[in-house]
Amino acid sequence: MTDELKVKVRLDMYGFIGAGNMVSAIAMGGFKSGFLTSTNCLFTDKSGQRAPQLAAVLEAGYVADNRVLASQCDVIVLGVKPPVVLEVLQELSDILQAERPLVISLAAGISLADLEVAAGAQVPVIRFMPNVNASLGLSMTALCAGTYATAEHVELATEFAGTFGECVEIAESFMPVFTALAGSSPAWIFEMIDAFAMAGVKHGLSKAVATQIVAQAFSGSASLVLDGLASQSATPNNLIDQVCSPGGTTIAGLLALRAGGAGTAIADAVAACIAQDEKLGARR
Incomplete structure:
Protein backbone atom coordinates (compact mmCIF):
# COMPACT_ATOMS: atom_id res chain seq x y z
CA MET A 1 0.00 0.00 0.00
CA ALA A 171 -10.88 -19.32 2.27
CA GLU A 172 -14.62 -18.96 2.76
CA SER A 173 -15.01 -22.73 3.03
CA PHE A 174 -13.18 -22.55 6.37
CA MET A 175 -15.33 -19.75 7.79
CA PRO A 176 -17.71 -22.11 9.69
CA VAL A 177 -14.70 -23.79 11.32
CA PHE A 178 -13.23 -20.42 12.23
CA THR A 179 -16.60 -19.36 13.68
CA ALA A 180 -16.38 -22.31 16.06
CA LEU A 181 -12.68 -22.02 16.92
CA ALA A 182 -12.61 -18.26 17.49
CA GLY A 183 -16.04 -16.67 17.16
CA SER A 184 -17.97 -18.97 19.50
CA SER A 185 -15.19 -20.48 21.60
CA PRO A 186 -14.86 -17.53 24.01
CA ALA A 187 -18.23 -18.51 25.49
CA TRP A 188 -17.00 -22.08 25.97
CA ILE A 189 -13.75 -20.82 27.48
CA PHE A 190 -15.75 -18.65 29.90
CA GLU A 191 -17.69 -21.81 30.81
CA MET A 192 -14.43 -23.67 31.49
CA ILE A 193 -13.06 -20.81 33.58
CA ASP A 194 -16.25 -20.78 35.62
CA ALA A 195 -16.11 -24.57 36.06
CA PHE A 196 -12.53 -24.39 37.34
CA ALA A 197 -13.47 -21.53 39.65
CA MET A 198 -16.44 -23.46 41.02
CA ALA A 199 -14.08 -26.35 41.77
CA GLY A 200 -11.96 -23.87 43.70
CA VAL A 201 -15.04 -22.76 45.64
CA LYS A 202 -15.75 -26.42 46.48
CA HIS A 203 -12.34 -26.56 48.11
CA GLY A 204 -12.70 -23.35 50.12
CA LEU A 205 -11.71 -20.40 47.92
CA SER A 206 -14.05 -17.49 47.32
CA LYS A 207 -15.57 -17.34 43.83
CA ALA A 208 -13.87 -14.02 43.06
CA VAL A 209 -10.40 -15.22 44.08
CA ALA A 210 -10.82 -18.56 42.32
CA THR A 211 -11.97 -16.85 39.13
CA GLN A 212 -9.00 -14.47 39.18
CA ILE A 213 -6.60 -17.36 39.66
CA VAL A 214 -8.04 -19.41 36.82
CA ALA A 215 -8.45 -16.52 34.40
CA GLN A 216 -4.82 -15.51 34.86
CA ALA A 217 -3.73 -19.12 34.38
CA PHE A 218 -5.70 -19.29 31.09
CA SER A 219 -4.26 -15.96 29.94
CA GLY A 220 -0.66 -16.89 30.73
CA SER A 221 -1.02 -20.34 29.21
CA ALA A 222 -2.39 -18.90 25.98
CA SER A 223 0.54 -16.48 25.86
CA LEU A 224 2.99 -19.37 26.21
CA VAL A 225 1.34 -21.19 23.30
CA LEU A 226 1.44 -18.10 21.09
CA ASP A 227 5.07 -17.47 22.01
CA GLY A 228 5.90 -21.07 21.17
CA LEU A 229 4.17 -20.81 17.80
CA ALA A 230 5.96 -17.56 16.97
CA SER A 231 9.39 -18.91 17.85
CA GLN A 232 8.66 -22.47 16.71
CA SER A 233 10.04 -23.57 20.05
CA ALA A 234 7.03 -25.38 21.48
CA THR A 235 3.58 -26.77 20.75
CA PRO A 236 0.74 -27.31 23.24
CA ASN A 237 1.82 -30.96 23.58
CA ASN A 238 5.41 -29.92 24.34
CA LEU A 239 4.14 -27.52 26.97
CA ILE A 240 1.99 -30.23 28.54
CA ASP A 241 5.08 -32.41 28.87
CA GLN A 242 6.94 -29.54 30.54
CA VAL A 243 4.25 -29.17 33.20
CA CYS A 244 3.68 -32.88 33.91
CA SER A 245 6.23 -34.37 36.31
CA PRO A 246 6.39 -38.18 36.58
CA GLY A 247 4.00 -39.36 39.27
CA GLY A 248 2.95 -35.77 39.98
CA THR A 249 -0.28 -33.95 40.61
CA THR A 250 -0.62 -32.49 37.11
CA ILE A 251 -0.54 -35.79 35.24
CA ALA A 252 -3.06 -37.24 37.68
CA GLY A 253 -5.44 -34.37 36.99
CA LEU A 254 -4.79 -34.46 33.25
CA LEU A 255 -5.62 -38.15 33.00
CA ALA A 256 -8.81 -37.54 34.98
CA LEU A 257 -9.73 -34.73 32.58
CA ARG A 258 -9.20 -36.99 29.58
CA ALA A 259 -11.12 -39.83 31.19
CA GLY A 260 -14.01 -37.43 31.62
CA GLY A 261 -14.12 -36.85 27.87
CA ALA A 262 -12.97 -33.22 27.77
CA GLY A 263 -11.43 -33.58 24.30
CA THR A 264 -14.51 -35.28 22.89
CA ALA A 265 -16.81 -32.63 24.39
CA ILE A 266 -14.78 -29.86 22.76
CA ALA A 267 -14.82 -31.62 19.38
CA ASP A 268 -18.59 -32.06 19.72
CA ALA A 269 -19.01 -28.36 20.53
CA VAL A 270 -17.08 -27.40 17.38
CA ALA A 271 -19.16 -29.77 15.26
CA ALA A 272 -22.42 -28.42 16.71
CA CYS A 273 -21.33 -24.86 15.99
CA ILE A 274 -20.44 -25.70 12.38
CA ALA A 275 -23.81 -27.44 11.91
CA GLN A 276 -25.67 -24.41 13.25
CA ASP A 277 -23.71 -22.10 10.96
CA GLU A 278 -24.86 -24.22 8.03
CA LYS A 279 -28.47 -24.00 9.22
CA LEU A 280 -28.24 -20.22 9.40
CA GLY A 281 -27.10 -20.15 5.78
CA ALA A 282 -29.89 -22.50 4.72
CA ARG A 283 -32.55 -20.28 6.34
CA ARG A 284 -31.64 -17.21 4.30
Missing part, protein backbone atom coordinates in the same frame (compact mmCIF):
# COMPACT_ATOMS: atom_id res chain seq x y z
CA THR A 2 1.43 3.40 -0.96
CA ASP A 3 1.68 6.35 1.40
CA GLU A 4 -0.92 8.13 -0.71
CA LEU A 5 -3.36 5.26 -0.24
CA LYS A 6 -2.69 5.15 3.49
CA VAL A 7 -3.64 8.81 3.72
CA LYS A 8 -6.79 8.14 1.73
CA VAL A 9 -7.73 5.31 4.08
CA ARG A 10 -7.70 7.71 6.98
CA LEU A 11 -10.06 10.06 5.11
CA ASP A 12 -12.60 7.40 4.11
CA MET A 13 -16.01 7.53 5.73
CA TYR A 14 -17.00 4.42 7.67
CA GLY A 15 -20.63 3.56 8.31
CA PHE A 16 -21.97 0.98 10.77
CA ILE A 17 -25.46 -0.43 10.29
CA GLY A 18 -26.39 -1.98 13.62
CA ALA A 19 -24.93 -1.11 17.00
CA GLY A 20 -24.86 -4.34 18.98
CA ASN A 21 -22.07 -5.68 21.14
CA MET A 22 -19.79 -6.70 18.27
CA VAL A 23 -20.13 -3.41 16.40
CA SER A 24 -19.48 -1.55 19.65
CA ALA A 25 -16.37 -3.64 20.32
CA ILE A 26 -14.76 -3.22 16.90
CA ALA A 27 -15.70 0.46 16.72
CA MET A 28 -14.11 1.05 20.12
CA GLY A 29 -10.95 -0.66 18.88
CA GLY A 30 -10.91 1.49 15.77
CA PHE A 31 -11.29 4.66 17.81
CA LYS A 32 -8.67 3.72 20.39
CA SER A 33 -6.12 3.18 17.62
CA GLY A 34 -7.04 6.37 15.77
CA PHE A 35 -8.11 4.43 12.66
CA LEU A 36 -11.65 5.72 13.21
CA THR A 37 -12.36 9.28 14.30
CA SER A 38 -15.36 11.38 15.17
CA THR A 39 -15.25 12.91 11.70
CA ASN A 40 -14.99 9.75 9.58
CA CYS A 41 -17.59 7.53 11.22
CA LEU A 42 -21.39 7.21 11.12
CA PHE A 43 -23.77 4.89 12.97
CA THR A 44 -27.36 3.83 12.49
CA ASP A 45 -29.65 1.06 13.72
CA LYS A 46 -33.25 -0.04 13.33
CA SER A 47 -34.33 0.80 16.88
CA GLY A 48 -32.81 4.27 16.91
CA GLN A 49 -31.60 3.63 20.45
CA ARG A 50 -28.21 1.94 20.64
CA ALA A 51 -26.64 3.66 17.62
CA PRO A 52 -27.26 7.21 18.94
CA GLN A 53 -25.83 6.15 22.29
CA LEU A 54 -22.71 4.63 20.75
CA ALA A 55 -22.25 7.63 18.49
CA ALA A 56 -22.54 9.94 21.49
CA VAL A 57 -19.92 7.98 23.46
CA LEU A 58 -17.50 8.14 20.52
CA GLU A 59 -18.51 11.67 19.55
CA ALA A 60 -19.23 10.32 16.08
CA GLY A 61 -22.10 10.90 13.66
CA TYR A 62 -25.55 9.34 13.79
CA VAL A 63 -28.15 9.12 11.03
CA ALA A 64 -31.60 7.61 11.35
CA ASP A 65 -31.76 5.95 7.93
CA ASN A 66 -29.69 3.17 6.32
CA ARG A 67 -29.92 4.76 2.89
CA VAL A 68 -28.62 8.10 4.12
CA LEU A 69 -25.66 6.33 5.73
CA ALA A 70 -24.96 4.22 2.62
CA SER A 71 -24.93 7.28 0.39
CA GLN A 72 -22.28 8.97 2.54
CA CYS A 73 -19.89 6.12 3.34
CA ASP A 74 -16.97 4.49 1.55
CA VAL A 75 -16.93 1.46 3.86
CA ILE A 76 -20.16 -0.02 5.23
CA VAL A 77 -20.03 -2.50 8.12
CA LEU A 78 -23.16 -4.64 8.39
CA GLY A 79 -23.66 -5.53 12.04
CA VAL A 80 -27.27 -6.68 11.83
CA LYS A 81 -28.53 -10.19 12.60
CA PRO A 82 -27.96 -12.84 9.89
CA PRO A 83 -31.68 -13.28 9.03
CA VAL A 84 -31.99 -9.63 7.90
CA VAL A 85 -28.59 -9.03 6.29
CA LEU A 86 -29.70 -9.79 2.75
CA GLU A 87 -32.87 -7.72 3.18
CA VAL A 88 -30.83 -4.71 4.27
CA LEU A 89 -28.49 -5.09 1.29
CA GLN A 90 -31.38 -5.38 -1.14
CA GLU A 91 -32.86 -2.14 0.21
CA LEU A 92 -29.53 -0.40 -0.42
CA SER A 93 -28.69 -2.12 -3.70
CA ASP A 94 -29.23 0.87 -5.99
CA ILE A 95 -26.98 3.07 -3.84
CA LEU A 96 -24.35 0.35 -3.51
CA GLN A 97 -24.19 -0.21 -7.26
CA ALA A 98 -23.92 3.52 -7.94
CA GLU A 99 -21.27 4.26 -5.28
CA ARG A 100 -19.61 0.84 -4.90
CA PRO A 101 -18.47 1.19 -1.29
CA LEU A 102 -16.70 -1.70 0.38
CA VAL A 103 -19.29 -3.77 2.25
CA ILE A 104 -18.07 -5.72 5.29
CA SER A 105 -20.50 -8.29 6.69
CA LEU A 106 -20.23 -9.62 10.23
CA ALA A 107 -23.04 -12.15 9.75
CA ALA A 108 -22.38 -15.84 10.33
CA GLY A 109 -23.76 -18.28 7.81
CA ILE A 110 -24.37 -15.81 4.97
CA SER A 111 -22.11 -16.56 2.01
CA LEU A 112 -20.19 -14.11 -0.13
CA ALA A 113 -22.21 -15.24 -3.15
CA ASP A 114 -25.49 -14.39 -1.46
CA LEU A 115 -24.14 -11.09 -0.17
CA GLU A 116 -22.99 -10.14 -3.67
CA VAL A 117 -26.33 -11.00 -5.25
CA ALA A 118 -28.18 -8.91 -2.68
CA ALA A 119 -25.74 -5.98 -2.94
CA GLY A 120 -25.76 -5.88 -6.73
CA ALA A 121 -23.31 -6.14 -9.59
CA GLN A 122 -19.62 -5.48 -8.88
CA VAL A 123 -20.07 -4.29 -5.30
CA PRO A 124 -16.95 -5.30 -3.31
CA VAL A 125 -17.84 -7.49 -0.33
CA ILE A 126 -15.75 -8.91 2.51
CA ARG A 127 -16.87 -11.21 5.30
CA PHE A 128 -15.49 -10.50 8.78
CA MET A 129 -15.66 -12.82 11.77
CA PRO A 130 -14.32 -11.07 14.90
CA ASN A 131 -14.92 -12.25 18.45
CA VAL A 132 -15.96 -10.62 21.70
CA ASN A 133 -12.34 -10.07 22.75
CA ALA A 134 -12.29 -7.17 20.29
CA SER A 135 -13.52 -5.01 23.17
CA LEU A 136 -10.00 -5.29 24.65
CA GLY A 137 -8.18 -5.19 21.32
CA LEU A 138 -7.57 -8.95 21.54
CA SER A 139 -9.89 -10.35 18.90
CA MET A 140 -8.95 -13.16 16.55
CA THR A 141 -10.64 -12.11 13.31
CA ALA A 142 -10.97 -13.94 10.01
CA LEU A 143 -11.77 -12.33 6.70
CA CYS A 144 -12.56 -13.66 3.27
CA ALA A 145 -12.94 -11.51 0.19
CA GLY A 146 -15.56 -11.61 -2.52
CA THR A 147 -15.15 -11.50 -6.27
CA TYR A 148 -14.98 -7.73 -6.60
CA ALA A 149 -12.88 -6.96 -3.52
CA THR A 150 -9.43 -5.80 -4.61
CA ALA A 151 -6.09 -6.28 -2.89
CA GLU A 152 -6.45 -2.71 -1.60
CA HIS A 153 -9.84 -3.57 -0.08
CA VAL A 154 -8.34 -6.60 1.66
CA GLU A 155 -5.40 -4.57 2.92
CA LEU A 156 -7.72 -1.90 4.27
CA ALA A 157 -9.95 -4.48 5.97
CA THR A 158 -6.91 -6.22 7.45
CA GLU A 159 -5.61 -2.92 8.79
CA PHE A 160 -9.00 -2.20 10.33
CA ALA A 161 -9.16 -5.65 11.94
CA GLY A 162 -5.68 -5.07 13.33
CA THR A 163 -7.00 -2.19 15.41
CA PHE A 164 -8.94 -4.63 17.60
CA GLY A 165 -6.70 -7.71 17.54
CA GLU A 166 -5.12 -10.20 15.15
CA CYS A 167 -6.42 -11.02 11.68
CA VAL A 168 -6.05 -13.90 9.25
CA GLU A 169 -7.36 -14.19 5.69
CA ILE A 170 -8.91 -17.59 5.00
